[in-house]
Amino acid sequence: MNAFRKDFPVLSENKYAYLDSAATAQRPVQVLKAVEDFYRTANANPLRGLYELSIKATDAYEDARARVARFIDASSSEEVIFTKNTTESLNLVAYSYGRAFVKEGDEILIAVSEHHSNIIPWQTLAKEKNAKLVYLYPNEKGEYSLDEVKAKCNSRTRIFAMAQVSNVLGIPKPIKEYAKIAHSVGAVMVVDGAQSTPHMKVSVRDMDADFFAFSGHKLMAPMGIGVLYGKKELLEAMPPFLTGGEMIEYVTEQSATFAEVPHKFEAGTVNAAGAVGLAAAIDYLENVGFDFIEKTEEKLTAYLLDELKKVPHITVYGSDSYKEHVGIVTFNVDDCHPHDVASILDADKVCIRAGHHCAQPLMQFMKVNATNRASLYFYNTEEDVDRFLTSIKNVRKELGYGS
Ligand SMILES: Cc1ncc(COP(=O)(O)O)c(C=O)c1O
The missing domain is CATH 3.90.1150.10 (Aspartate Aminotransferase, domain 1)
Structure with a gap:
């Protein structure tokens, strides 16, 4: 024991x-307590109020962002966007980056072993843009050879999206090598980290991921909090995904300018208790x-x-x-x-x-x-x-x- x-x-x-922890992990009391403490002692709408309690809520939320940035080795917390889960994070990339930068005739490269969350957003994008979805196929063990990746990455490839660990076969992939190939043809490397972050040390800088998505609930955080990491210059060049409160700078009757990253991508009241729970889960994980x-x-x-x-x-x-x-x-x-x-x-x-x-x-x-x-x-x-x-x-x- x-x-x-x-x-x-x-x-x-x-x-x-x-x-069944690959579906969702169990939560330790330390995470449950952190969520309860947030609601008991710091509950107000974060990023909105000017009074002490709201500032406490904002600080707790932004501290959680900084904790996530350290956990995945991002250069700054501005590169960390809170979402609902991996699925929403990948959709954010497909809708925002994809619709802005993928054009007719371009190619999106993915693996056949991807979770539907890392297939359907690209299928939808490819159909909308008349782009081509190209698949990689694994050997018996679940490995994708660098030769096949090289053969299928070309000047038309705009996006290469791959899970760091498959939720069916489990095998970890050499993402750093794949990212080098993607970058050599000018494509962005999108990494689904849903099954890797709970089990292994991740460095988005070392693997040189352009985007990296994961879900809190698979690493013991509450359900309903997820993360999208993106390189700052890419996030800044992207249009907003969801629109509404909190993600704006100035709004007139007919137009709007948007907040800086990461808030540009966090429309509406945020899941601050979830973020606090995620920070507590990361503390727990790193303590283990x-x-x-x-x-x-x-x-x-x-x-x-x-x-x-x-x-x-x-x-x-x-x-x-x-x-x-x-x-x-x-x-x-x-x-x-x-x-x-x-x-x-x-x-x-x-x-x-x-x-x-x-x-x-x-x-x-x-x-x-x-x-x-x-x-x-x-x-x-x-x-x-x-x-x-x-x-x-x-x-x-x-x-x-x-x-
Ligand atoms: C590899 C992988 N990607 C994406 C997801 C989707 O995660 P979520 O349902 O938390 O969005 C899962 C969930 O099982 C997964 O295993």
């Missing part, structure tokens, strides 16, 4: 073996430490993968190396629909994900309709994995197969 588990109310009585997170996840993933492979009638997808799974193990049980598998596990209070994982083009590429996914985080234990294994060994019998 690791020392951090007691901080998580949902896990504290060991009722559930929670193996990425060393501990990586070691714990590697150990548990190795155990889960090794034992799962011994179970007959199981197919595991992606790399053979536990190190490349980032806590994500996607699999199928022969003849059993993933929804049935997840329901049987649910009866044993084992929580896993089943379905297409918002990655239908990848499912089509892998020639499966759906899969199961167990995903681990540092608060999981060997006992969670044992409960999963005991339950999974029972699935085919439950469904009436002899073995």
Whole structure:
């Protein structure tokens, strides 16, 4: 049992073996308390009032922005925009940057393993602009070769959008190498960090991402707060995304000028409590430490993968190396629909994900309709994995197969 588990109310009585952290993480009491404290002691509309309480709310919100900037190693907090989630962050880039800078005949390069959040905004943009959406395809392990990336990046490529870690295959990508290729042809590199930020140290400057999106809820923050990082000169050149209160400088009956970045992209009352919760989650995460997170996840993933492979009638997808799974193990049980598998596990209070994982083009590429996914985080234990294994060994019998 690791020392951090007691901080998580949902896990504290060991009722559930929670193996669905890639969908959303559990929250520690420290995050819940930070949100409660904000509402108890600093609640007013941030960025609007001139009185002490509103200034407190504004300070808490802007301190959270600075905390995020340090977390992802941005050059300044002006490059950090608060959104609802990864999906909204990627839509912001597609609607604002995409509509301003992508023209007919241009190309947008993405991977077939992307989450729908990193496909549909580009599909929509490509249709609207008569641009072309070009796909990269992985090998069995889930890797995309630099040769294929080089072959598909050309002078027409305006945007290259890729997840740092796939939510199905888990494998981390060499984004820094991809960004070099994107930049060599004048394209911008958009990185979906939804599955990387909870598990590994990220430096947007080192990988040279032009845009980087992530969701707070996958790293223990409240739902409804997300981040878009963008290089300042790009954000400044982009038109606003949503419009209305807070994002303006001066408004007349027929026209408006807009606020400076990042506020230009934060229309309406902001989610200050969410931002404060995100800062608390980042503090918690960094206190646990990425060393501990990586070691714990590697150990548990190795155990889960090794034992799962011994179970007959199981197919595991992606790399053979536990190190490349980032806590994500996607699999199928022969003849059993993933929804049935997840329901049987649910009866044993084992929580896993089943379905297409918002990655239908990848499912089509892998020639499966759906899969199961167990995903681990540092608060999981060997006992969670044992409960999963005991339950999974029972699935085919439950469904009436002899073995
Ligand atoms: C790789 C990846 N990208 C994007 C998303 C979308 O995140 P959200 O639903 O928080 O916007 C997810 C969520 O599972 C994801 O795993």
